[in-house]
Amino acid sequence: MLLVDTHTHLDMPEYEGDLPEVIERARAQGVEYLLVVGTDLASSRKALSLAQANKGLYASVGVHPHGASNVTDKEWEELKGLVHSPKVVAVGETGLDYHHLFSPKESQQAVFRRHIELALEAHFPLIIHNREATADCLSTLKEYSARSPRGVFHCFGGSKETARECINMGFYISIGGPVTFPNAHRLREVVKSIPVERLLLETDCPYLSPQPQRGKRNEPAYIKYLLPVLAQLYNLTEEDIARITTFNAFQLFGMGTNRQEGKIAYTIRNSLYLNITNRCSNTCSFCPRLEKPYVKGYYLGLKKEPTVEAVLEAVGDNIGRYDEVVFCGYGEPTERLDILKEVANILKEKGARKIRLNTNGQGDLINGRPICAELAGLVDSVYISLNTPSADEYKELCSPGFEDMAYPALLAFTRQAKDSIPEVTLSVVDVPGLDVETCKEIARELGVNFRVRRYNDLG
Ligand code: SF4
Ligand SMILES: [Zn+2]
Numbered sequence: 001m002l003l004v005d006t007h008t009h010l011d012m013p014e015y016e017g018d019l020p021e022v023i024e025r026a027r028a029q030g031v032e033y034l035l036v037v038g039t040d041l042a043s044s045r046k047a048l049s050l051a052q053a054n055k056g057l058y059a060s061v062g063v064h065p066h067g068a069s070n071v072t073d074k075e076w077e078e079l080k081g082l083v084h085s086p087k088v089v090a091v092g093e094t095g096l097d098y099h100h101l102f103s104p105k106e107s108q109q110a111v112f113r114r115h116i117e118l119a120l121e122a123h124f125p126l127i128i129h130n131r132e133a134t135a136d137c138l139s140t141l142k143e144y145s146a147r148s149p150r151g152v153f154h155c156f157g158g159s160k161e162t163a164r165e166c167i168n169m170g171f172y173i174s175i176g177g178p179v180t181f182p183n184a185h186r187l188r189e190v191v192k193s194i195p196v197e198r199l200l201l202e203t204d205c206p207y208l209s210p211q212p213q214r215g216k217r218n219e220p221a222y223i224k225y226l227l228p229v230l231a232q233l234y235n236l237t238e239e240d241i242a243r244i245t246t247f248n249a250f251q252l253f254g255m256g257t258n259r260q261e262g263k264i265a266y267t268i269r270n271s272l273y274l275n276i277t278n279r280c281s282n283t284c285s286f287c288p289r290l291e292k293p294y295v296k297g298y299y300l301g302l303k304k305e306p307t308v309e310a311v312l313e314a315v316g317d318n319i320g321r322y323d324e325v326v327f328c329g330y331g332e333p334t335e336r337l338d339i340l341k342e343v344a345n346i347l348k349e350k351g352a353r354k355i356r357l358n359t360n361g362q363g364d365l366i367n368g369r370p371i372c373a374e375l376a377g378l379v380d381s382v383y384i385s386l387n388t389p390s391a392d393e394y395k396e397l398c399s400p401g402f403e404d405m406a407y408p409a410l411l412a413f414t415r416q417a418k419d420s421i422p423e424v425t426l427s428v429v430d431v432p433g434l435d436v437e438t439c440k441e442i443a444r445e446l447g448v449n450f451r452v453r454r455y456n457d458l459g
Helices: 019-028 041-053 064-070 073-082 107-120 133-144 161-168 187-192 221-232 238-253 308-315 333-349 363-365 390-400 403-420 435-445
Strands: 004-007 030-038 056-060 088-097 124-130 151-153 172-175 200-201 265-268 271-274 326-329 354-358 381-385 423-429 450-453
Touching: 004 200, 004 238, 019 030, 030 041, 030 088, 041 056, 041 073, 041 124, 041 381, 056 107, 056 450, 073 133, 073 221, 088 107, 088 133, 124 133, 133 161, 133 363, 161 172, 161 187, 161 450, 187 221, 200 221, 221 238, 221 271, 221 333, 238 265, 238 326, 271 308, 308 333, 326 333, 333 354, 333 363, 381 403, 390 403, 403 435, 423 435, 435 450
Parallel strands: 004 030, 030 056, 056 088, 088 124, 124 151, 151 172, 172 200, 271 326, 326 354, 354 381, 381 423, 423 450
Antiparallel strands: 265 271
16 A cells, blocks of 8 residues: 655654654555655755655655744745755645634735745645635635645635635645544544545644554654544545545645556456546536546556456456456447447456446447347446537537437347346436436436436546
8 A cells, every 4th residue: 555644744853853764664554655744844844854864755845833923034045045945845834714814814915825825836736734714725725726826725624615716726725634533523524424435644844643642753654543534534445545535645746656557447446447438429528537537546548458368367367256348438338339349248257246338328329220129138227418408518528429319229238228138327417507317317218227427426
């Protein structure tokens, strides 16, 4: 397991006696990437020197809102100079703290603006501390929205609505030890509303130790205590949470490597997904297929379409251990109907328990013949993306290459599928403004199941 602690204060005196051991214990838990976050000029300098001296450590430079009124112009210029040093990956921690008010609001706001400017100039993400200052924090950031600031709200403790606003602005949300506290029911409910694609993990050490270390000095190895809690909240495995949040941290901070070969077979929970093509007869507005073909921490961009042998090799042995095998990915599997059928047939023989096809329902048009009967005995379940309650809206949302023929074809495919495939489901993605009820009614009339997938939650 590979993990990132995106918020540590390892520069603090708490670690003077045993920092090498602390880093060693983190590595032993898979926490190989640590971000040391500066809180003033001296601490930013120290964060940087730790990062430069230790593999896997990175630095962020900034002035905590607590110290905002103390920064002189000279200090700020020096801090700005640090940004371009190797291993600096972010600006902060900055933000607003109206709880303690160690610095007056006006100077906190002014210094926050300086950080935002600096991050935008340097093309770095911001690490934001917000305490009881949500409205000002968000409105200040929005002043810069034309330049798309990026970053993370660290140790998030706000409401679902605030989380949604941060996400809509393109920010990530970082969760620490408090999510493990027995009485943190509200926070756990909020976390559930955050797409896992925007989630980061942190300790904020030496503060905020998770259960069962609560009250003691915190350290990066304790990230492990977050995993079971988050896995349960998201109905994912601990490995899924680790892979996805690590991927997210790499994306945001530009550390590590993300550009893997496109995955042909990948697991989420206990399902095996097969990505056999990136081609699709639609160009749905919500689909990241063309720009960002990532799903749950996997990169799915294929350099070339895999052969049957390549798919089988990617699948590996012991296919019977998966709950289901799903033809999915960013692309339309029926674009490669022959490969799909051959692989499904072989996997059935090898003991696959259940085979599902996720499709846009245009397979008849793509292949120039009705294809449902050919899937009988090979596919146990089919999910067809209905997406909209009418053909006009479908054209608008999905830009089908088959234009006016696409929507009727998908309805016809759904009707025929009932004769050959045991389980047939129409699905929609709850993009804002969609008339879900009418879609549900269509599924009812066709006599098939209905499922709503969360916007931004593919896979
Ligand atoms: S049908 Fe699926 S793969 Fe194709 S563009 Fe739409 S969302 Fe993407
Ligand atoms: Zn901090």
